[in-house]
Amino acid sequence: MVTDHLPHKLRSDAMDNRDRILDAARALFSADGLDVPMREIARRAGVGPATLYRRFPTKQMLVADAFADQLNACRAIVDEGCADPDPWRGLCLVIEKICELHARDRGFTEAFLSTLPGAPDVAGREYTVKAVAGLAQRAKDAGPLRPDFVLDDLILVLMANKGIHATSTATQVMASRRFAGLAIQAFEACPHHAPLPPAARLASAAPASA
Amino acid sequence: MVTDHLPHKLRSDAMDNRDRILDAARALFSADGLDVPMREIARRAGVGPATLYRRFPTKQMLVADAFADQLNACRAIVDEGCADPDPWRGLCLVIEKICELHARDRGFTEAFLSTLPGAPDVAGREYTVKAVAGLAQRAKDAGPLRPDFVLDDLILVLMANKGIHATSTATQVMASRRFAGLAIQAFEACPHHAPLPPAARLASAAPASA
DNA sequence: ACGGTAACGGACGCCCCCGTCCGCTTAGGT
DNA sequence: ACCTAAGCGGACGGGGGCGTCCGTTACCGT
Numbered sequence: 001m002v003t004d005h006l007p008h009k010l011r012s013d014a015m016d017n018r019d020r021i022l023d024a025a026r027a028l029f030s031a032d033g034l035d036v037p038m039r040e041i042a043r044r045a046g047v048g049p050a051t052l053y054r055r056f057p058t059k060q061m062l063v064a065d066a067f068a069d070q071l072n073a074c075r076a077i078v079d080e081g082c083a084d085p086d087p088w089r090g091l092c093l094v095i096e097k098i099c100e101l102h103a104r105d106r107g108f109t110e111a112f113l114s115t116l117p118g119a120p121d122v123a124g125r126e127y128t129v130k131a132v133a134g135l136a137q138r139a140k141d142a143g144p145l146r147p148d149f150v151l152d153d154l155i156l157v158l159m160a161n162k163g164i165h166a167t168s169t170a171t172q173v174m175a176s177r178r179f180a181g182l183a184i185q186a187f188e189a190c191p192h193h194a195p196l197p198p199a200a201r202l203a204s205a206a207p208a209s210a
Numbered sequence: 211m212v213t214d215h216l217p218h219k220l221r222s223d224a225m226d227n228r229d230r231i232l233d234a235a236r237a238l239f240s241a242d243g244l245d246v247p248m249r250e251i252a253r254r255a256g257v258g259p260a261t262l263y264r265r266f267p268t269k270q271m272l273v274a275d276a277f278a279d280q281l282n283a284c285r286a287i288v289d290e291g292c293a294d295p296d297p298w299r300g301l302c303l304v305i306e307k308i309c310e311l312h313a314r315d316r317g318f319t320e321a322f323l324s325t326l327p328g329a330p331d332v333a334g335r336e337y338t339v340k341a342v343a344g345l346a347q348r349a350k351d352a353g354p355l356r357p358d359f360v361l362d363d364l365i366l367v368l369m370a371n372k373g374i375h376a377t378s379t380a381t382q383v384m385a386s387r388r389f390a391g392l393a394i395q396a397f398e399a400c401p402h403h404a405p406l407p408p409a410a411r412l413a414s415a416a417p418a419s420a
Numbered sequence: 421a422c423g424g425t426a427a428c429g430g431a432c433g434c435c436c437c438c439g440t441c442c443g444c445t446t447a448g449g450t
Numbered sequence: 451a452c453c454t455a456a457g458c459g460g461a462c463g464g465g466g467g468c469g470t471c472c473g474t475t476a477c478c479g480t
Contacts, residue, residue, distance in 0.1 A: 048459030163373020200384035258429030
Protein backbone atom coordinates (compact mmCIF):
# COMPACT_ATOMS: atom_id res chain seq x y z
CA MET A 1 0.00 0.00 0.00
CA VAL A 2 2.88 2.26 -0.70
CA THR A 3 1.96 3.96 -3.95
CA ASP A 4 -0.79 2.66 -6.13
CA HIS A 5 -2.44 5.77 -7.49
CA LEU A 6 -0.82 6.06 -10.91
CA PRO A 7 1.28 3.32 -12.52
CA HIS A 8 -1.23 0.52 -13.09
CA LYS A 9 -0.21 -0.51 -16.55
CA LEU A 10 3.34 -1.58 -15.76
CA ARG A 11 4.85 -4.89 -16.67
CA SER A 12 5.46 -7.09 -13.67
CA ASP A 13 9.25 -6.85 -13.77
CA ALA A 14 9.00 -3.09 -14.17
CA MET A 15 6.74 -2.98 -11.16
CA ASP A 16 9.25 -4.98 -9.14
CA ASN A 17 12.02 -2.61 -10.10
CA ARG A 18 9.86 0.34 -9.23
CA ASP A 19 9.29 -1.06 -5.77
CA ARG A 20 12.95 -1.84 -5.25
CA ILE A 21 13.84 1.68 -6.33
CA LEU A 22 11.41 3.15 -3.85
CA ASP A 23 12.77 0.93 -1.08
CA ALA A 24 16.32 1.95 -1.87
CA ALA A 25 15.36 5.60 -2.06
CA ARG A 26 13.58 5.47 1.28
CA ALA A 27 16.55 3.79 2.95
CA LEU A 28 19.11 6.23 1.57
CA PHE A 29 17.01 9.35 1.97
CA SER A 30 16.22 8.43 5.56
CA ALA A 31 19.82 7.86 6.49
CA ASP A 32 21.64 10.48 4.46
CA GLY A 33 19.13 13.12 3.44
CA LEU A 34 17.90 14.04 0.00
CA ASP A 35 21.31 14.80 -1.44
CA VAL A 36 22.25 11.21 -2.26
CA PRO A 37 23.09 10.87 -5.97
CA MET A 38 20.44 9.25 -8.13
CA ARG A 39 23.03 6.73 -9.27
CA GLU A 40 23.53 5.52 -5.72
CA ILE A 41 19.83 4.83 -5.39
CA ALA A 42 19.87 2.94 -8.68
CA ARG A 43 22.92 0.96 -7.61
CA ARG A 44 21.32 0.02 -4.32
CA ALA A 45 18.11 -0.97 -6.08
CA GLY A 46 20.11 -3.13 -8.47
CA VAL A 47 18.97 -1.31 -11.60
CA GLY A 48 20.65 0.88 -14.17
CA PRO A 49 20.42 4.66 -14.07
CA ALA A 50 18.19 4.71 -17.12
CA THR A 51 15.57 2.61 -15.39
CA LEU A 52 15.49 4.96 -12.47
CA TYR A 53 15.16 8.01 -14.70
CA ARG A 54 12.53 6.30 -16.82
CA ARG A 55 10.35 5.65 -13.82
CA PHE A 56 11.06 8.91 -12.00
CA PRO A 57 12.17 11.62 -14.43
CA THR A 58 12.92 14.06 -11.61
CA LYS A 59 14.15 13.59 -8.08
CA GLN A 60 11.11 15.47 -6.85
CA MET A 61 8.81 12.77 -8.19
CA LEU A 62 10.89 10.09 -6.55
CA VAL A 63 10.87 11.95 -3.25
CA ALA A 64 7.14 12.53 -3.44
CA ASP A 65 6.40 8.85 -4.00
CA ALA A 66 9.01 7.64 -1.53
CA PHE A 67 7.55 9.66 1.32
CA ALA A 68 3.89 9.22 0.56
CA ASP A 69 3.26 6.98 3.54
CA GLN A 70 5.39 9.11 5.83
CA LEU A 71 3.09 11.97 4.92
CA ASN A 72 0.12 9.83 5.74
CA ALA A 73 1.70 8.96 9.08
CA CYS A 74 2.08 12.67 9.66
CA ARG A 75 -1.56 13.25 8.92
CA ALA A 76 -2.55 10.34 11.12
CA ILE A 77 -0.61 11.87 13.99
CA VAL A 78 -2.38 15.17 13.53
CA ASP A 79 -5.74 13.45 13.35
CA GLU A 80 -4.96 11.53 16.50
CA GLY A 81 -4.00 14.74 18.27
CA CYS A 82 -7.16 16.47 17.11
CA ALA A 83 -9.25 13.57 18.33
CA ASP A 84 -7.99 13.94 21.88
CA PRO A 85 -10.65 15.51 24.08
CA ASP A 86 -7.94 17.56 25.81
CA PRO A 87 -6.63 19.90 23.09
CA TRP A 88 -3.43 20.73 24.96
CA ARG A 89 -2.59 17.08 25.43
CA GLY A 90 -3.42 16.55 21.77
CA LEU A 91 -1.11 19.34 20.71
CA CYS A 92 1.69 18.02 22.89
CA LEU A 93 1.24 14.62 21.34
CA VAL A 94 1.45 16.09 17.86
CA ILE A 95 4.64 17.94 18.68
CA GLU A 96 6.28 14.91 20.27
CA LYS A 97 5.28 12.45 17.61
CA ILE A 98 6.18 14.63 14.67
CA CYS A 99 9.52 15.58 16.15
CA GLU A 100 10.30 11.92 16.65
CA LEU A 101 9.20 11.08 13.12
CA HIS A 102 11.51 13.75 11.79
CA ALA A 103 14.33 12.62 14.04
CA ARG A 104 14.12 9.13 12.60
CA ASP A 105 14.04 10.20 8.98
CA ARG A 106 16.38 12.87 7.79
CA GLY A 107 15.21 12.85 4.21
CA PHE A 108 11.60 13.19 5.16
CA THR A 109 12.44 16.17 7.32
CA GLU A 110 14.17 17.90 4.45
CA ALA A 111 11.34 17.08 2.06
CA PHE A 112 8.71 18.13 4.55
CA LEU A 113 10.21 21.53 5.14
CA SER A 114 10.97 22.40 1.52
CA THR A 115 7.59 23.35 0.09
CA LEU A 116 6.32 19.83 -0.12
CA PRO A 117 7.19 17.89 -3.26
CA GLY A 118 4.27 16.47 -5.23
CA ALA A 119 1.06 18.13 -6.28
CA PRO A 120 -1.61 15.87 -4.74
CA ASP A 121 -0.18 16.43 -1.27
CA VAL A 122 -0.86 20.13 -1.28
CA ALA A 123 -4.53 19.59 -0.62
CA GLY A 124 -3.82 17.27 2.28
CA ARG A 125 -1.29 19.71 3.60
CA GLU A 126 -3.76 22.55 3.60
CA TYR A 127 -6.22 20.39 5.43
CA THR A 128 -3.67 19.29 8.00
CA VAL A 129 -2.47 22.81 8.62
CA LYS A 130 -6.03 23.92 9.20
CA ALA A 131 -6.59 21.01 11.58
CA VAL A 132 -3.55 21.92 13.64
CA ALA A 133 -4.58 25.55 13.66
CA GLY A 134 -7.95 24.54 15.04
CA LEU A 135 -6.34 22.34 17.65
CA ALA A 136 -4.08 25.17 18.75
CA GLN A 137 -7.01 27.56 18.99
CA ARG A 138 -8.89 25.14 21.20
CA ALA A 139 -5.80 24.65 23.35
CA LYS A 140 -5.51 28.40 23.71
CA ASP A 141 -9.16 28.80 24.64
CA ALA A 142 -8.86 26.03 27.17
CA GLY A 143 -5.99 27.83 28.82
CA PRO A 144 -2.83 25.72 28.77
CA LEU A 145 -1.44 27.09 25.51
CA ARG A 146 0.03 30.57 25.73
CA PRO A 147 -2.13 33.18 23.98
CA ASP A 148 0.70 34.63 21.91
CA PHE A 149 1.41 31.28 20.26
CA VAL A 150 1.18 31.37 16.48
CA LEU A 151 1.32 28.57 13.94
CA ASP A 152 4.68 29.74 12.68
CA ASP A 153 6.03 28.80 16.09
CA LEU A 154 5.32 25.22 15.22
CA ILE A 155 7.15 25.53 11.93
CA LEU A 156 9.94 27.20 13.83
CA VAL A 157 10.16 24.21 16.14
CA LEU A 158 10.15 21.76 13.25
CA MET A 159 12.87 23.64 11.41
CA ALA A 160 14.82 23.83 14.61
CA ASN A 161 14.34 20.15 15.22
CA LYS A 162 15.84 19.57 11.82
CA GLY A 163 19.01 21.30 12.94
CA ILE A 164 19.67 18.64 15.55
CA HIS A 165 22.07 16.04 14.24
CA ALA A 166 23.70 13.21 16.12
CA THR A 167 26.00 10.33 15.31
CA SER A 168 23.46 7.57 15.93
CA THR A 169 19.74 7.44 15.32
CA ALA A 170 19.23 6.53 18.96
CA THR A 171 21.02 9.66 20.15
CA GLN A 172 19.19 11.67 17.55
CA VAL A 173 15.81 10.49 18.76
CA MET A 174 16.76 11.05 22.37
CA ALA A 175 17.94 14.59 21.69
CA SER A 176 14.84 15.29 19.64
CA ARG A 177 12.61 14.02 22.41
CA ARG A 178 14.17 16.32 24.93
CA PHE A 179 13.91 19.16 22.46
CA ALA A 180 10.21 18.50 22.00
CA GLY A 181 9.84 18.51 25.77
CA LEU A 182 11.52 21.89 25.98
CA ALA A 183 9.38 23.24 23.16
CA ILE A 184 6.25 22.16 24.97
CA GLN A 185 7.41 23.89 28.12
CA ALA A 186 8.00 27.01 26.10
CA PHE A 187 4.51 26.88 24.65
CA GLU A 188 2.77 26.29 27.94
CA ALA A 189 0.99 29.33 29.33
CA CYS A 190 2.60 30.63 32.47
CA PRO A 191 1.47 33.60 34.61
CA HIS A 192 4.89 35.25 34.57
CA HIS A 193 5.98 34.75 30.99
CA ALA A 194 7.98 37.52 29.40
CA PRO A 195 6.43 39.21 26.32
CA LEU A 196 8.33 37.12 23.70
CA PRO A 197 9.80 38.72 20.56
CA PRO A 198 7.55 39.02 17.49
CA ALA A 199 7.05 35.99 15.27
CA ALA A 200 8.47 35.82 11.74
CA ARG A 201 6.62 34.61 8.66
CA LEU A 202 8.39 31.43 7.66
CA ALA A 203 5.92 29.54 5.50
CA SER A 204 8.37 27.72 3.22
CA ALA A 205 11.91 28.84 2.81
CA ALA A 206 14.57 26.14 3.07
CA PRO A 207 17.18 26.14 0.26
CA ALA A 208 16.34 22.56 -0.70
CA SER A 209 19.73 21.08 -1.45
CA ALA A 210 22.36 23.68 -0.64
CA MET B 211 43.37 42.75 13.84
CA VAL B 212 41.96 39.82 12.01
CA THR B 213 44.74 37.28 12.12
CA ASP B 214 48.25 38.21 13.00
CA HIS B 215 49.53 35.21 14.86
CA LEU B 216 51.38 33.40 12.09
CA PRO B 217 52.15 34.91 8.69
CA HIS B 218 54.56 37.74 9.50
CA LYS B 219 57.11 37.19 6.79
CA LEU B 220 54.84 37.74 3.80
CA ARG B 221 55.54 40.07 0.95
CA SER B 222 53.25 43.08 0.84
CA ASP B 223 51.26 42.00 -2.21
CA ALA B 224 50.90 38.52 -0.77
CA MET B 225 49.59 40.03 2.42
CA ASP B 226 47.06 42.07 0.48
CA ASN B 227 45.87 38.98 -1.34
CA ARG B 228 45.62 37.11 1.93
CA ASP B 229 43.39 39.80 3.35
CA ARG B 230 41.22 39.91 0.26
CA ILE B 231 40.86 36.16 0.39
CA LEU B 232 39.75 36.28 4.00
CA ASP B 233 37.26 39.04 3.22
CA ALA B 234 35.83 37.07 0.33
CA ALA B 235 35.68 33.92 2.41
CA ARG B 236 33.89 35.68 5.24
CA ALA B 237 31.34 37.17 2.88
CA LEU B 238 30.60 33.91 1.09
CA PHE B 239 30.68 31.71 4.16
CA SER B 240 28.34 34.05 5.99
CA ALA B 241 25.81 34.16 3.22
CA ASP B 242 25.97 30.64 1.82
CA GLY B 243 27.55 28.42 4.44
CA LEU B 244 30.82 26.53 4.34
CA ASP B 245 30.04 24.59 1.20
CA VAL B 246 30.99 27.29 -1.26
CA PRO B 247 33.67 26.03 -3.67
CA MET B 248 37.20 27.21 -3.03
CA ARG B 249 37.32 28.52 -6.59
CA GLU B 250 34.44 30.84 -5.91
CA ILE B 251 36.26 32.38 -3.00
CA ALA B 252 39.35 32.82 -5.13
CA ARG B 253 37.31 34.37 -7.93
CA ARG B 254 35.66 36.81 -5.55
CA ALA B 255 38.99 37.71 -4.02
CA GLY B 256 40.42 38.33 -7.50
CA VAL B 257 43.18 35.75 -7.19
CA GLY B 258 43.95 32.45 -8.85
CA PRO B 259 43.12 29.14 -7.23
CA ALA B 260 46.80 28.41 -6.66
CA THR B 261 47.22 31.51 -4.53
CA LEU B 262 44.32 30.50 -2.37
CA TYR B 263 45.64 26.98 -1.91
CA ARG B 264 49.15 28.28 -1.26
CA ARG B 265 47.96 30.46 1.57
CA PHE B 266 45.35 28.07 2.96
CA PRO B 267 46.16 24.47 2.02
CA THR B 268 42.92 23.18 3.52
CA LYS B 269 39.48 24.69 3.82
CA GLN B 270 39.65 24.11 7.55
CA MET B 271 42.56 26.52 7.87
CA LEU B 272 40.72 29.11 5.86
CA VAL B 273 37.62 28.71 7.96
CA ALA B 274 39.60 28.90 11.17
CA ASP B 275 41.26 32.16 10.18
CA ALA B 276 38.13 33.64 8.64
CA PHE B 277 36.10 33.20 11.80
CA ALA B 278 38.75 34.10 14.34
CA ASP B 279 37.12 37.37 15.30
CA GLN B 280 33.64 35.86 15.32
CA LEU B 281 34.97 33.43 17.88
CA ASN B 282 36.31 36.31 19.91
CA ALA B 283 32.94 37.99 19.70
CA CYS B 284 31.45 34.78 21.01
CA ARG B 285 33.82 34.76 23.92
CA ALA B 286 33.15 38.40 24.60
CA ILE B 287 29.44 37.69 24.79
CA VAL B 288 30.03 34.92 27.28
CA ASP B 289 32.30 37.13 29.34
CA GLU B 290 29.69 39.85 29.32
CA GLY B 291 27.05 37.41 30.46
CA CYS B 292 29.24 36.08 33.22
CA ALA B 293 29.97 39.59 34.39
CA ASP B 294 26.29 40.30 34.99
CA PRO B 295 25.51 40.26 38.70
CA ASP B 296 22.23 38.48 37.96
CA PRO B 297 23.29 35.08 36.59
CA TRP B 298 19.91 34.32 35.03
CA ARG B 299 19.87 37.63 33.18
CA GLY B 300 23.45 36.93 32.13
CA LEU B 301 22.51 33.51 30.80
CA CYS B 302 19.54 34.92 28.91
CA LEU B 303 21.78 37.51 27.38
CA VAL B 304 24.25 34.86 26.27
CA ILE B 305 21.50 32.81 24.66
CA GLU B 306 19.98 35.78 22.88
CA LYS B 307 23.23 37.23 21.65
CA ILE B 308 24.74 33.99 20.47
CA CYS B 309 21.57 32.96 18.70
CA GLU B 310 21.54 36.30 16.92
CA LEU B 311 25.20 35.99 16.02
CA HIS B 312 24.53 32.59 14.52
CA ALA B 313 21.45 33.83 12.73
CA ARG B 314 23.50 36.50 11.00
CA ASP B 315 26.29 34.21 9.92
CA ARG B 316 25.46 30.85 8.47
CA GLY B 317 29.03 29.78 7.90
CA PHE B 318 30.07 30.61 11.42
CA THR B 319 27.22 28.54 12.75
CA GLU B 320 28.31 25.53 10.74
CA ALA B 321 31.91 25.98 11.75
CA PHE B 322 31.02 26.54 15.38
CA LEU B 323 29.01 23.35 15.65
CA SER B 324 31.43 21.07 13.81
CA THR B 325 34.14 20.44 16.36
CA LEU B 326 35.73 23.79 16.00
CA PRO B 327 38.29 24.12 13.23
CA GLY B 328 41.72 25.35 14.30
CA ALA B 329 43.89 24.12 17.13
CA PRO B 330 44.51 27.30 19.17
CA ASP B 331 40.77 27.77 19.69
CA VAL B 332 40.35 24.58 21.60
CA ALA B 333 41.86 26.09 24.71
CA GLY B 334 39.62 29.13 24.48
CA ARG B 335 36.68 26.88 23.86
CA GLU B 336 37.35 24.85 26.96
CA TYR B 337 37.58 28.01 28.97
CA THR B 338 34.38 29.41 27.53
CA VAL B 339 32.47 26.20 28.12
CA LYS B 340 33.60 26.18 31.73
CA ALA B 341 32.55 29.80 32.11
CA VAL B 342 29.08 29.10 30.79
CA ALA B 343 28.80 26.04 33.01
CA GLY B 344 29.63 28.20 36.01
CA LEU B 345 27.11 30.81 34.96
CA ALA B 346 24.42 28.16 34.59
CA GLN B 347 25.21 26.71 38.00
CA ARG B 348 24.89 30.13 39.59
CA ALA B 349 21.61 30.69 37.77
CA LYS B 350 20.36 27.37 39.06
CA ASP B 351 21.38 28.14 42.63
CA ALA B 352 19.74 31.53 42.42
CA GLY B 353 16.50 29.87 41.39
CA PRO B 354 15.35 31.10 37.97
CA LEU B 355 17.05 28.36 35.96
CA ARG B 356 15.34 24.98 36.11
CA PRO B 357 17.36 22.44 38.12
CA ASP B 358 17.28 19.76 35.44
CA PHE B 359 19.01 22.00 32.92
CA VAL B 360 22.22 20.57 31.54
CA LEU B 361 24.87 22.14 29.32
CA ASP B 362 23.91 19.91 26.44
CA ASP B 363 20.59 21.71 26.40
CA LEU B 364 22.44 24.79 25.31
CA ILE B 365 24.16 22.91 22.52
CA LEU B 366 20.78 21.50 21.63
CA VAL B 367 19.40 25.01 21.33
CA LEU B 368 22.32 26.16 19.21
CA MET B 369 22.02 23.19 16.88
CA ALA B 370 18.32 23.78 16.69
CA ASN B 371 18.86 27.45 15.99
CA LYS B 372 21.03 26.39 13.09
CA GLY B 373 18.09 24.56 11.58
CA ILE B 374 16.14 27.77 11.16
CA HIS B 375 16.53 29.12 7.65
CA ALA B 376 14.75 32.04 6.06
CA THR B 377 14.85 33.84 2.75
CA SER B 378 16.24 37.10 4.08
CA THR B 379 18.70 37.81 6.86
CA ALA B 380 16.14 40.08 8.47
CA THR B 381 13.56 37.31 8.66
CA GLN B 382 16.23 34.92 9.83
CA VAL B 383 17.25 37.18 12.70
CA MET B 384 13.65 37.79 13.64
CA ALA B 385 12.86 34.08 13.70
CA SER B 386 16.00 33.37 15.65
CA ARG B 387 15.14 36.02 18.19
CA ARG B 388 11.75 34.52 18.80
CA PHE B 389 13.31 31.11 19.03
CA ALA B 390 15.76 32.34 21.65
CA GLY B 391 12.82 33.79 23.56
CA LEU B 392 11.06 30.45 23.50
CA ALA B 393 14.22 28.64 24.58
CA ILE B 394 14.57 30.96 27.54
CA GLN B 395 10.97 30.32 28.53
CA ALA B 396 11.69 26.61 28.34
CA PHE B 397 14.72 26.95 30.58
CA GLU B 398 13.02 29.07 33.20
CA ALA B 399 12.15 27.22 36.36
CA CYS B 400 8.43 26.85 36.86
CA PRO B 401 6.59 25.22 39.78
CA HIS B 402 4.53 22.95 37.56
CA HIS B 403 7.05 21.86 34.95
CA ALA B 404 6.72 18.32 33.64
CA PRO B 405 9.71 16.01 34.22
CA LEU B 406 11.33 16.51 30.77
CA PRO B 407 12.82 13.60 28.82
CA PRO B 408 16.45 12.67 29.50
CA ALA B 409 19.20 14.69 27.86
CA ALA B 410 21.44 13.24 25.15
CA ARG B 411 25.20 13.59 24.94
CA LEU B 412 25.79 15.73 21.88
CA ALA B 413 29.27 17.16 22.32
CA SER B 414 30.23 17.45 18.66
CA ALA B 415 28.51 15.47 16.00
CA ALA B 416 27.44 17.37 12.91
CA PRO B 417 28.39 15.73 9.59
CA ALA B 418 30.35 18.81 8.53
CA SER B 419 29.41 19.20 4.89
CA ALA B 420 26.77 16.66 4.08
C1' DA C 421 68.92 50.04 -11.57
C1' DC C 422 69.08 45.58 -11.17
C1' DG C 423 69.16 40.83 -9.85
C1' DG C 424 67.09 37.14 -7.15
C1' DT C 425 63.42 35.17 -5.46
C1' DA C 426 58.78 35.24 -3.48
C1' DA C 427 54.48 35.16 -5.32
C1' DC C 428 51.19 34.79 -9.00
C1' DG C 429 47.52 32.51 -11.93
C1' DG C 430 46.29 29.97 -16.13
C1' DA C 431 46.08 25.38 -17.46
C1' DC C 432 46.11 20.48 -16.57
C1' DG C 433 44.40 15.81 -15.12
C1' DC C 434 41.39 13.63 -11.98
C1' DC C 435 36.97 12.24 -10.21
C1' DC C 436 31.98 12.38 -9.51
C1' DC C 437 27.47 13.47 -10.90
C1' DC C 438 24.08 14.40 -14.31
C1' DG C 439 20.59 13.01 -18.03
C1' DT C 440 20.15 10.49 -22.47
C1' DC C 441 20.67 7.23 -26.34
C1' DC C 442 20.52 2.67 -28.33
C1' DG C 443 21.18 -2.20 -29.03
C1' DC C 444 19.85 -6.27 -26.27
C1' DT C 445 16.60 -8.95 -23.21
C1' DT C 446 12.32 -10.72 -21.64
C1' DA C 447 7.39 -10.59 -20.28
C1' DG C 448 3.06 -11.90 -21.71
C1' DG C 449 -0.69 -12.11 -25.14
C1' DT C 450 -2.18 -15.35 -28.91
C1' DA D 451 6.10 -21.59 -29.45
C1' DC D 452 6.37 -17.34 -31.22
C1' DC D 453 6.33 -12.42 -31.90
C1' DT D 454 6.10 -7.84 -30.52
C1' DA D 455 6.67 -4.16 -27.79
C1' DA D 456 7.77 -2.88 -23.08
C1' DG D 457 11.61 -2.74 -20.45
C1' DC D 458 16.46 -2.92 -19.50
C1' DG D 459 21.34 -1.11 -18.49
C1' DG D 460 25.97 -0.07 -20.26
C1' DA D 461 28.10 3.65 -22.35
C1' DC D 462 28.46 8.43 -23.68
C1' DG D 463 29.18 13.61 -23.59
C1' DG D 464 28.76 17.54 -20.64
C1' DG D 465 29.65 20.15 -16.60
C1' DG D 466 31.84 21.38 -12.28
C1' DG D 467 34.87 20.98 -8.27
C1' DC D 468 39.26 19.46 -6.74
C1' DG D 469 44.43 20.04 -5.94
C1' DT D 470 48.92 20.81 -8.46
C1' DC D 471 52.55 22.22 -11.79
C1' DC D 472 55.21 25.63 -14.07
C1' DG D 473 56.25 29.67 -16.93
C1' DT D 474 55.64 34.58 -15.92
C1' DT D 475 55.30 38.80 -13.05
C1' DA D 476 56.50 42.14 -9.63
C1' DC D 477 58.35 43.08 -4.98
C1' DC D 478 62.33 44.55 -2.38
C1' DG D 479 67.07 44.64 -0.79
C1' DT D 480 71.41 46.30 -2.42
